[in-house]
Structure formats: structure tokens, C-alpha cells
Amino acid sequence: MVKIEPFALEIWMDKFEKDCKYNIAETCCASISLDKLQELSEDKTTTILPSSKILNYGAIRGSESLRGNLSRLYSAKTGNPLPAENILITPGAIAANHLFLYSFVGPGDHVICHYPTYQQLYSIPESLGAEVDLWKAKSEKNWIPDIEELKSLIKPNTKLIIINNPNNPTGAVLPKTLLQNLIDVASTRSPPITILSDEVYRPVFHSISPMDAEFPPSILSMGYRNAVSTGSMSKAYSLAGIRTGWIASRNPDIIETCAQARDYTTISVSQLDEQVAAFALSPSTIHALLSRNIQLAKTNLSILAKFVDRHDDICSWVSPKAGTTAFVRFHREGNAIDSAEFCKRLLDKTGVLFAPGKESFGDDFEGYVRIGYVCETEVLKGGLDKTKVWLRKEFDDIPLAA
Incomplete structure (x- = not known):
């Protein structure tokens, strides 16, 4: 029997998100209906x-239509188009990551994983028998990990380096120069090290x-043959x-191996789901959909920034550059609070849901909470307003971290 760590973040979300009033732990750009999708599209007849x-x-x-639209997106602004045949559709990015890891990682392999990140990306390799080291990003370095630290982690049996770009939970981006340095490191090993980039945001x-100049392209746009990207319709596309x-x-060959492994799992993806995805990614729809979501992110990030600034005596952050999540540290006189107790009491008294850092992302992140701020603006405003009032009355009673 495979032994795997409980997926702490998903357990937290499953336990609390159904009953909260203000879900600002969710990480999708505010979800939309099919009617709204049609409204956004220039195509009113299909x-x-x-x-x-x-x-x-x-x-x-x-x-053909979905893989063709994805091929067009990955081929933009590059002289080397990505064939549609080099894309495999899966039931969400979580299935894409799992399928790739299941297909390529096993006992005797060494994996390096960007951290903090979504727990799946390091717990699944561990469950498959691989040795996993964490390539740690730090807040004092704007959540950008150090390439020299990566080099020090590499071993003769290092098979895979995993990154999450843009990053969950910090909202940081790995800049173009760092990506190129990463490829230079991976490609000069014998055999070359594969890079998996979770690009779901x-x-x-x-x-x-x-x-x-440091805007990060997709890993697939940087000319490295042994690079893999995963993505989904959930986060950026609502x-x-x-x-x-x-x-x-x-x-x-990577796609072929994954496709053969998938024959034992899902076989194919729902035609109805694919039809919606293809419509959303079509030239007539995608630009308005992304414009809506990026503008929503800008509007809501400004609201969250004002909240953090107003409470700068008890919280701090590195403002996110991309994606939908912010990692905010709450403290009293510099001492981290118990983030799980903080989140539970906040939810109980106000209906506002955050995700606690330590419980969701590891012991290094006591005092942190993840806030998903690209929800509907009214939800974010309402939740933060409730939090402001609660902080004035209750914050001093929250225990400090052990």
C-alpha cells in the first residue's frame, strides 16, 4: 500500500469552505457561468x-479544437510552434501533475521541488519512493529561490526539478533570468534533468x-526539450x-509515456468539459476572459494592499506579482501568531475563511495565512471589513505560535 501524507490544504478547504460566508481562501479567479462565458465572447452564434x-x-x-487552441497559446511569440500532438488533456491540473509524476518518478530517483508550493508537488514523489529535497524560497528575498542553493541540492540521481510559476501561495514569479539559469543547470547534467513547471496560475x-525584461515566459518557450508544463481551466480561466x-x-516521448499511463486511469476527458474549454480558449473569447480576470486581480489586490498597509503593525507581506494568492504573516511585536487558531476563530466569529500557513504549507510558515483575493470584489471587501472589526476586538487574544 502506498503511504502518502494527508493533503493538509485540501482537507482544510473541504472541511470549512462549504459553510463559510466569505471564502477568501479560494484560489480561482471568480468563477463564471456558461451564460457569462457566452456574454464575454465575440462569438454570439456558436x-x-x-x-x-x-x-x-x-x-x-x-x-482537436482544444489542443489546437492550446497549441496556439504556447506557440505565441516563439519561432518554434508547439504541435497540438504534444499536448495531452487531463481532468484538471491536479490530474496532470499526478499523471506525469506517476509516469516518471520512482524509487531511487531524487526530486528537487520549489517551496513553498502546492503539497501535491512534493508529497506525490515521496509517496512513489523518490527522495525529495525542497528548494526553499524566502520572504526576505521576495520569495525568489537562489540558483546556487539549487546547485548544492543536485545529486547524481537527480531526475526532476519541479517549479510552480506563478507561485501558490506567495504570488511570486520566477523571473526569466532565473528560468534560463535553471535550464542551464538541468541541461548540462548527464543525463539531462527534466523540469516540471506547474503553470496553473x-x-x-x-x-x-x-x-x-524579466517577464517569465512559459518554460516551453525557452527551448529546453526536457521541459514539461501543466495547466488548467480552473485558476486563470474561471x-x-x-x-x-x-x-x-x-x-x-514524454507525452507518449503519460498517454500510455493514462490508459489505466481516465482514458479520456468529458466531451462536454472539452467543448466548454475549447470555446473559452478560442480567439473570440480568451482575450475578454483574461482581461476580465486580470482587471479583477488588479482591483482586488489594491483593496488587499490597503488592508495590509492599515494593519502594518500586526501583518506583513511581499506583494504578489501574479496569480490569485497572497501570503500574509500576522504577528504580535514580531512574534508569529498561531495561524490555525487565528483562522478558526476568525471563521467562527465572522464567516471569513483564510488558509493557515503552517497547516497548509509546512512548519516553516507559522503565522502566515493564504488569502485568495481574486474572488468577486464584493466578497473580498465584505470579508476584509469583517476581519478589520474582528482584529480590533480579538487579535490580542490569539495565542502565539509554540
């Missing part, structure tokens, strides 16, 4: 879900311009309910 469609297994590796870049994600790589 029926998103045609009732005449035969609901068989469909295209096993993903529909791409392309919600709200605080860094594409004109910036469609978590359709459970559609993907694995993409310049190396067709």
Missing part, C-alpha cells in the same frame, strides 16, 4: 454545448508587464467546474 453531439469517449488524447500577470487541464512538452 452553441457552447450542442445538444446533438454524440457523447461517446471522444478524442482520447483531447479534442499563468497567465494572470497583474503586477509585472510583458515588456519587463472554469474550475469543468475539470479540464493538460500536460504539454516539446519532447513527444
Whole structure:
């Protein structure tokens, strides 16, 4: 029997998010309906879900229209287009990550994982028998990990380096120069080290311009054959309910291996889900959808920044550059509070849901809470207003971290 650590963040969310009033622990750009998706689109005539469609297994590796739209996105601003055949559709990014790790990692392998990050990215390799080291980012360095520290972690059996860009929970981005240095390190090993980049929050870049010299391209745009990207419709595209994600790589052998492993699991993805995803990523829809979400992120980040500034005597952060999450540290006179107790009392008294740092992301992050701020603006405002009042009355009674 495979032994695996409980998925702490998902347990927390499952336990509390159904009953909270202000869910600002959620990490999706505010979700939308099919009616709203059609409204955003320039295409007002196409029926998103045609009732005449035969609901068989469909295209096993993903529909032609969906993989074609993803190929177009990955091929933009690069002289080396990504073939649609190099993309495999999965039931969400969580399935994409799991499938890739299941296909490529096992006992005797060494894996290095960017940290803090989504627990799946290091707990699954551990459960498969790999040795895992954490490439730790620190707040005092703006959550950007050090390339020299990465080099010191590499071993003769290092098979995989995992990054999360943009990052959950910090909202930091790994800049272009760091990505190139990472590729230089990985490609010069023998055999070359594969890089898995979880890019599920791409392309919600709200605080860094594409004109910036350090703007981070997708790992697939940087010319490294043994790079893999995973993504989904959930976070940046507001469609978590359709459970559609993907694995993409310049190396067709990687996609073939994953496809063969998937024959034992999901076989294919729902045709209905794929139809919605293809419509959302079509040229007639994607620009308005992303514009809506990036503007929502900018608006809400400004609201959250005012909250942090107003409470700078008890909380601090590194303002996020991308994605939908912020990692905020609460303290009394510099001493970290018990983040789990903080979140439980806040929820109980106000209905506001945060995710506690230590319980969700590891022992290094006592005092931190993750805030998902790209929800509906009214939800964020209402939740933060409730939190302000509660902090004035209750914060001094929250225990400090042990």
C-alpha cells in the first residue's frame, strides 16, 4: 500500500469552505457561468454545448479544437510552434501533475521541488519512493529561490526539478533570468534533468508587464526539450467546474509515456468539459476572459494592499506579482501568531475563511495565512471589513505560535 501524507490544504478547504460566508481562501479567479462565458465572447452564434453531439469517449488524447487552441497559446511569440500532438488533456491540473509524476518518478530517483508550493508537488514523489529535497524560497528575498542553493541540492540521481510559476501561495514569479539559469543547470547534467513547471496560475500577470525584461515566459518557450508544463481551466480561466487541464512538452516521448499511463486511469476527458474549454480558449473569447480576470486581480489586490498597509503593525507581506494568492504573516511585536487558531476563530466569529500557513504549507510558515483575493470584489471587501472589526476586538487574544 502506498503511504502518502494527508493533503493538509485540501482537507482544510473541504472541511470549512462549504459553510463559510466569505471564502477568501479560494484560489480561482471568480468563477463564471456558461451564460457569462457566452456574454464575454465575440462569438454570439456558436452553441457552447450542442445538444446533438454524440457523447461517446471522444478524442482520447483531447479534442482537436482544444489542443489546437492550446497549441496556439504556447506557440505565441516563439519561432518554434508547439504541435497540438504534444499536448495531452487531463481532468484538471491536479490530474496532470499526478499523471506525469506517476509516469516518471520512482524509487531511487531524487526530486528537487520549489517551496513553498502546492503539497501535491512534493508529497506525490515521496509517496512513489523518490527522495525529495525542497528548494526553499524566502520572504526576505521576495520569495525568489537562489540558483546556487539549487546547485548544492543536485545529486547524481537527480531526475526532476519541479517549479510552480506563478507561485501558490506567495504570488511570486520566477523571473526569466532565473528560468534560463535553471535550464542551464538541468541541461548540462548527464543525463539531462527534466523540469516540471506547474503553470496553473499563468497567465494572470497583474503586477509585472510583458515588456519587463524579466517577464517569465512559459518554460516551453525557452527551448529546453526536457521541459514539461501543466495547466488548467480552473485558476486563470474561471472554469474550475469543468475539470479540464493538460500536460504539454516539446519532447513527444514524454507525452507518449503519460498517454500510455493514462490508459489505466481516465482514458479520456468529458466531451462536454472539452467543448466548454475549447470555446473559452478560442480567439473570440480568451482575450475578454483574461482581461476580465486580470482587471479583477488588479482591483482586488489594491483593496488587499490597503488592508495590509492599515494593519502594518500586526501583518506583513511581499506583494504578489501574479496569480490569485497572497501570503500574509500576522504577528504580535514580531512574534508569529498561531495561524490555525487565528483562522478558526476568525471563521467562527465572522464567516471569513483564510488558509493557515503552517497547516497548509509546512512548519516553516507559522503565522502566515493564504488569502485568495481574486474572488468577486464584493466578497473580498465584505470579508476584509469583517476581519478589520474582528482584529480590533480579538487579535490580542490569539495565542502565539509554540
